[in-house]
Amino acid sequence: MQLSLKRLINFSVVQCLCACLMLPAAPAIADWQLNLSPGVTPVSADIFDLHMLVIWICTGIGLVVYGVLAWILIRHRRSHHPVAAGFKDNMLVEVIWTTIPALIVIAIAVPATAVLKKQDDYSTADVTVKITGHQWYWEYEYLDEGIRFISNLSTPPAQIDGSEPKGKWYLREVDRPLVVPVNKKVRFLTTSGDVIHSWWVPELGVKRDAVPGFINESWARVTVAGVYRGQCAELCGINHGFMPIVVEAVSVDDYDAWIRNQTGLKNQSPVMSKGWTMNAVLSRGSDLYDRHCAACHKTDGSGLPPLYPPLKASSIVVGTDIDRHIELVLHGVPNSAMQAFAPLLDNEELAAIVTYERNAWGNNTGDLVTPADIQAGRK
Amino acid sequence: MKAFITRWMRSTNHKDIGTLYLCFSLINLFTGGSMALAIRAELFQPGLQILDPNFFNTLVTLHGLIMVFGVVMPAAVGLANWQIPLMIGAPDMALPRLNNLSFWLLPFATILLVSTLFMAGGGPNFGWTMYAPLSTTYAPPSTDFMIFAIHLLGLSSIMGSINIITTILDMRAPGMTMMKMPMFVWTWLVTAFLLLIIMPVLAGTVTMMLADRNFGTSFFDAAGGGDPLLFQHIFWFFGHPEVYVLILPAFGIISQIIPTFSRKPLFGYRFMVYAVVSIAFLALAVWAHHMFTSGIPLGAQQFFMYSTMLIAIPTGIKVFNWLATMYRGSLTFETPMLFAVAFVVLFTFAGFTGVMLAVVPADIQYHDSYFVVAHFHYVLVPGVLFALMGGIYYWLPKWCGKMYSETLGQWHFWLSVISVNIVFLPQHFIGLAGMPRRIPDYALQFANFNAVSTIGAFIFGFTQLLFVYIVIHTIRKGSPASAQVWDGAVGLEWTLSSPPPHHSFAVPPKIG
Numbered sequence: 068m069q070l071s072l073k074r075l076i077n078f079s080v081v082q083c084l085c086a087c088l089m090l091p092a093a094p095a096i097a098d099w100q101l102n103l104s105p106g107v108t109p110v111s112a113d114i115f116d117l118h119m120l121v122i123w124i125c126t127g128i129g130l131v132v133y134g135v136l137a138w139i140l141i142r143h144r145r146s147h148h149p150v151a152a153g154f155k156d157n158m159l160v161e162v163i164w165t166t167i168p169a170l171i172v173i174a175i176a177v178p179a180t181a182v183l184k185k186q187d188d189y190s191t192a193d194v195t196v197k198i199t200g201h202q203w204y205w206e207y208e209y210l211d212e213g214i215r216f217i218s219n220l221s222t223p224p225a226q227i228d229g230s231e232p233k234g235k236w237y238l239r240e241v242d243r244p245l246v247v248p249v250n251k252k253v254r255f256l257t258t259s260g261d262v263i264h265s266w267w268v269p270e271l272g273v274k275r276d277a278v279p280g281f282i283n284e285s286w287a288r289v290t291v292a293g294v295y296r297g298q299c300a301e302l303c304g305i306n307h308g309f310m311p312i313v314v315e316a317v318s319v320d321d322y323d324a325w326i327r328n329q330t331g332l333k334n335q336s337p338v339m340s341k342g343w344t345m346n347a348v349l350s351r352g353s354d355l356y357d358r359h360c361a362a363c364h365k366t367d368g369s370g371l372p373p374l375y376p377p378l379k380a381s382s383i384v385v386g387t388d389i390d391r392h393i394e395l396v397l398h399g400v401p402n403s404a405m406q407a408f409a410p411l412l413d414n415e416e417l418a419a420i421v422t423y424e425r426n427a428w429g430n431n432t433g434d435l436v437t438p439a440d441i442q443a444g445r446k
Numbered sequence: 447m448k449a450f451i452t453r454w455m456r457s458t459n460h461k462d463i464g465t466l467y468l469c470f471s472l473i474n475l476f477t478g479g480s481m482a483l484a485i486r487a488e489l490f491q492p493g494l495q496i497l498d499p500n501f502f503n504t505l506v507t508l509h510g511l512i513m514v515f516g517v518v519m520p521a522a523v524g525l526a527n528w529q530i531p532l533m534i535g536a537p538d539m540a541l542p543r544l545n546n547l548s549f550w551l552l553p554f555a556t557i558l559l560v561s562t563l564f565m566a567g568g569g570p571n572f573g574w575t576m577y578a579p580l581s582t583t584y585a586p587p588s589t590d591f592m593i594f595a596i597h598l599l600g601l602s603s604i605m606g607s608i609n610i611i612t613t614i615l616d617m618r619a620p621g622m623t624m625m626k627m628p629m630f631v632w633t634w635l636v637t638a639f640l641l642l643i644i645m646p647v648l649a650g651t652v653t654m655m656l657a658d659r660n661f662g663t664s665f666f667d668a669a670g671g672g673d674p675l676l677f678q679h680i681f682w683f684f685g686h687p688e689v690y691v692l693i694l695p696a697f698g699i700i701s702q703i704i705p706t707f708s709r710k711p712l713f714g715y716r717f718m719v720y721a722v723v724s725i726a727f728l729a730l731a732v733w734a735h736h737m738f739t740s741g742i743p744l745g746a747q748q749f750f751m752y753s754t755m756l757i758a759i760p761t762g763i764k765v766f767n768w769l770a771t772m773y774r775g776s777l778t779f780e781t782p783m784l785f786a787v788a789f790v791v792l793f794t795f796a797g798f799t800g801v802m803l804a805v806v807p808a809d810i811q812y813h814d815s816y817f818v819v820a821h822f823h824y825v826l827v828p829g830v831l832f833a834l835m836g837g838i839y840y841w842l843p844k845w846c847g848k849m850y851s852e853t854l855g856q857w858h859f860w861l862s863v864i865s866v867n868i869v870f871l872p873q874h875f876i877g878l879a880g881m882p883r884r885i886p887d888y889a890l891q892f893a894n895f896n897a898v899s900t901i902g903a904f905i906f907g908f909t910q911l912l913f914v915y916i917v918i919h920t921i922r923k924g925s926p927a928s929a930q931v932w933d934g935a936v937g938l939e940w941t942l943s944s945p946p947p948h949h950s951f952a953v954p955p956k957i958g
Contacts, residue, residue: 098894100879103811110807118808125798132794136769140787143708145776151709152774160770161717161763168762172755175805180748182807187744202584227887229493237492239889262580263674265739265814269880274810276740278675279579280668283741296889300739300814300882302506302573304580305499308885362499371500374567374586404584 104270107291107316111272113182121175128171186272189284192254194247200257200264200277200299202406203306203362207245210256214329217411218243220309224357227309239296244313248322249292257283261406262304268297268314276301289316304404306362345422345435352423355416360424363404368428374404379428389434393421393444409445414438455550458542459948460527461845463549467524468838470552472914474516477560479907481509486869486903489896494887502886503571504563510574511592514692515599516556518826521834522695523548523606526634528845530610532939532946533628535619535955540612548605555598562588562595573884575685578666578677582658590659593652600645607638607645614638619938621957625719628937629712632719633698636726640687640694643730648684651677675740682733690729693825694722696833697764700786702937703840704768707783708775709934714767721760721767728757738809747806754804758797765794780932781855785836788828788863796824799874817877823870828863835862835913842917843931847945848924854916861909868902 105115142148199206208215221242225231234240247253257266259277266285267274275285289295297312317325357366360378364370368379378384383392396417399407408417418436425432454466485505488497497505527545531538539545562569567586570576581589614635618627627635655677657663664670666677705712712718734742734750742750768790779787799821803809812818843849872895877883881892888896927944938957942950 098891099875100891101875103878104880114807114811117805118802118811121802121805121808125801129795129798132765132769133791136772136787136790139769139772139775140777143772143775143777145709145778148774148776151776153710154713154774155711156714156716157770160766161714164766165759165763168759172758175801176752176755179751179805179807183744183747183751186807186810187747227494229495233492233890235890237890238887262584263577267814267880267882269811272810274739274813278668278741280674281741297880298882298885302503302577302580302884304571304584305503307503308499308882308887371568371586372566374584402583 106270106272107289107293107295108270108272108287109290110182110186110287111270113185114272117179117182120178124171124175189254189286191252192286193251195254195256196245196247197256197258197282198266198277200259200261200266200303200310201411202261202304202404203299203310204411205245205266205310205312206260206410209326212326212329214326216243216329218245218313219358220311222309224361236296238309239298239311239313241311241313244294244315246315246317246322246325247287247289248319249289249316251319252286252288254284254286257285261404263301264299264303264310265301266297266312267300268295268312270295271297271314274300289314292316292318309362343435343437345426348419348422348435349426351416352419352421353427355412355420356423356427359408359412360420368424368430378424379430384424385430385432389421389425389436389440390444392425393417393436393441396421397441397444414441414445417441456546458538458546460531460539460542460545461946461948463539463545464524464527464529465845466549467520467527467552470549470556471517471521471524472917474512474520474556475910478509478512478517479910481505481512483903483907485509486900488886489888490900491897492888492890492893497886499886500568500571503573503884504569506884507570507573508559508563511559511596512556513826514574514688515596516552516559518692518830518834519603520552522634522637522692523610525630525695525699525834525837525841526606526610529841529939530613530631530634531617532844532942532950533631533937534614534617534622535938535951535957536613536617537949537951539609540617541609544605544609548602548609551598551602551605555595555602558591558598559595562591565591575681576652576655576677577681578655578658578674582655582666585659590656593656596652597649600649603641603645607641610634610638611642619951619954619957625716626957628698629701629715629718629722630695630698633694633701633722636722637691637694640691640726640729644684644687644691647680648688651680651684654680675737675742678737678740679734682736683730686733686736687726687729689822689825690725692830694725696789696830697722699833699837699840700768700789703782703786703836704771704790705936706840706932706934707778707780707786708772709777710771710775711936712767713770713773714763717763718767721763724760725757728753728760732757735804735809738806739813751804751806755801758801758804761797765790765797776934780839780852781850781859782836782840784856784859784863785832785839788859789832789836792824792828792832792863792866796821796829799824812877814882815877816873816881816883819883820870820873820877823873827870828866832862838917840932841939842920843924843927844939844942844944844946846921846924847927847943848920849927849931850916850920850924854912854919858909858912858916861912862906865902865905865909869899869906870902872896872898872902 103115103118105112195210197208197210205218218241221240222238226233257275257277259279264277271287273285273287275283293316295314299307299310363375364378370377397409399405415438418438418441421436425434565588570589570592572580572585654665658665664672666672666674701712732754734746735754803812839855876892876895881888929943930940938955
């Protein structure tokens with residue numbers, strides 16, 4: 068961020084040299100990272116090798132072309148070479164500089180095709196995860212284990228607007244990471260619930276578009292346990308920059324233990340927690356609103372009409388028909404940007420959000436919505 | 447005022463219309479450029495400081511559309527209008543009234559496009575690539591106005607292309623055979639055919655968007671039997687050749703400038719023509735290389751990887767022939783030549799990253815990252831924009847009969863060439879490190895190079911004000927230029943006085 072003089076000097080000496088030589092494999096997290104990471108899967112390593120091969124070929128061609136050009140510019144400038152030669156074509160050199168690039172292209176295409184075919188091998192997987200992109204979070208479903216959860220950005224809004232210092236993993240941290248076992252072939256089935264997203268984790272060598280209505284395949288066999296971070300790579304609307312991906316690769320034992328722990332979370336309890344009081348609900352609702360609703364409807368409820376209607380003084384939000392309000396939040400509006408929140412949030416969270424919306428920004432209806440009201444609307 | 451309207455709005459003179467196109471392009475350069483600076487300012491540091499994310503996306507969209515349709519294409523057409531009749535010995539363009547109409551559609555289309563910024567719900571916010579369904583079901587109402595603006599821009603391009611093709615095929619002076627035409631004319635002939643092929647496709651694409659948005663069709667909606675990837679296929683069938691529409695006239699300009707300042711004829715003229723024609727054919731068969739992560743089948747990935755790599759061959763031929771033209775020449779480095787040499791160096795560099803991007807497995811990592819942003823900005827800024835500016839320095843003394851200030855021209859060149867690399871070189875690194883494009887805020891690991899890039903962007907942006915000053919200063923106070931202007935210049939335009947008479951070549955010139 069801040070460019071201190073010392074850093075600049077340090078940069079100019081060491082890193083300029085690296086930049087010129089395009090030295091491979093800077094550490095994964097470095098302020099001045101120059102190159103692609105070799106990653107932690109066989110495919111990402113192959114990609115890295117291919118990347119370096121093409122860089123070296125291009126560097127070679129570059130040295131020749133730029134060297135010749137520099138030589139011409141110096142030797143054949145008018146003060147050195149006052150009378151220009153008159154020649155204007157030569158069949159032989161044309162054939163040579165058509166043939167050599169053609170051979171170089173073949174030299175690149177052969178290894179590229181080999182890696183491509185390896186990448187495209189979707190046979191037998193040990194674990195299958197369905198990844199669904201949503202505006203603006205990822206949903207993971209372990210198809211054979213029956214586990215499904217949502218992975219949200221966990222960076223606090225205060226770090227984004229600058230009122231709090233930014234943490235180490237600013238914008239690259241989530242509340243629930245995807246957990247995969249090491250040395251197992253994990254198949255990803257990618258799709259989307261709304262617009263096109265793209266699931267990208269550089270160190271896994273995987274980037275696959277999440278296209279609504281279609282399922283795309285990709286896979287990774289992670290060889291090193293660790294935490295790997297990425298984010299959505301296809302412009303998907305307002306919060307495109309705020310839907311990170313965190314993958315935790317753990318040993319097979321840890322993975323099995325993790326799977327066993329998840330099963331309890333599948334069914335959410337419709338029971339209301341104690342102390343469902345207006346003040347507590349409002350403060351919880353405010354946090355949840357900022358996280359899930361404010362991108363479109365804005366923190367002050369003003370929205371961005373007509374696509375994202377204002378909630379402040381909205382006829383639905385201040386109206387007497389609370390069930391209609393709950394219905395819109397739970398099931399969304401078909402063919403519009405308003406998504407269904409029923410699969411994303413539990414009854415308490417939704418009750419808190421609806422309560423907050425009905426009482427914030429001068430809406431002041433005094434309505435306290437309960438988790439039971441939400442549960443009734445789910446049917 | 448009335449005199450002004452009569453003089454400019456009703457003019458069918460190719461020189462007047464060329465001037466209008468170039469002025470229009472220069473104004474838009476600053477509109478699109480200020481949007482770029484706003485984007486870079488937001489990206490100077492991590493965190494959201496000055497732009498709301500939705501407005502950021504709107505600026506990203508309009509910056510792209512304005513730079514492509516409002517700056518580069520009009521500037522290339524402006525040069526074509528001025529130069530093609532002068533270079534082939536024609537009295538004017540073949541269809542002068544159509545010429546007037548194709549220009550005057552542009553300001554209205556651009557006003558329509560920019561007006562979306564002030565509409566309810568904000569402007570189009572889905573990138574210039576307009577991927578459905580973000581641009582259909584999820585887009586603001588102003589999108590319909592953007593669609594009509596694109597229709598108008600497309601109409602203008604189609605009419606302009608018809609005019610250029612007709613002029614080149616029908617209006618050449620006796621003795622000016624096809625294989626005697628200057629390279630600039632050849633590149634524009636090929637470009638105009640490409641435009642005729644692709645612009646109707648773009649018009650169809652955005653009309654399907656319009657229907658999906660308003661008339662209940664589902665071309666791009668899987669729920670109704672459509673396919674979001676259909677949009678990408680037809681968009682890129684337009685979009686990739688469009689890149690060559692932007693770069694081919696630039697090739698033409700460079701092929702005029704380099705022989706002049708090498709004092710030596712263009713090397714391998716025939717091969718240069720064949721290369722341009724084969725680039726145009728290949729350009730129509732590489733579109734899905736923009737879609738390697740979208741889930742297209744293995745066979746398609748292979749086909750588009752190989753066809754994309756093939757483009758390196760004719761492009762290489764062009765670069766090698768430019769080098770051979772300079773070889774054993776008698777080189778001088780006036781401003782146009784400086785821009786041309788920088789073009790050869792930096793466009794070749796963009797070609798290297800282009801070959802990298804063609805390699806499908808590696809493209810999985812590069813796709814939609816800042817590496818791609820860096821690649822195509824190297825093609826379009828030190829590539830196309832430098833060629834256009836070089837062309838203006840080269841022909842401006844002919845057009846207005848006054849010489850620009852060489853000192854200021856050199857200042858403009860050196861400031862531009864240094865700063866453009868400060869802007870875009872670091873973007874390769876942040877892309878490889880994993881930063882996606884089109885995000886308003888980013889992780890801390892990308893911070894340093896983003897700051898460097900922003901500093902470069904502001905230097906580059908403000909340097910272009912110097913260009914405006916140079917052009918105005920030349921027209922008003924430049925020292926008189928000779929008819930020949932450059933001692934190495936060869937071609938029909940240099941046989942006319944500087945400035946040329948309002949109606950030139952009323953009698954066709956004799957070509958030996």
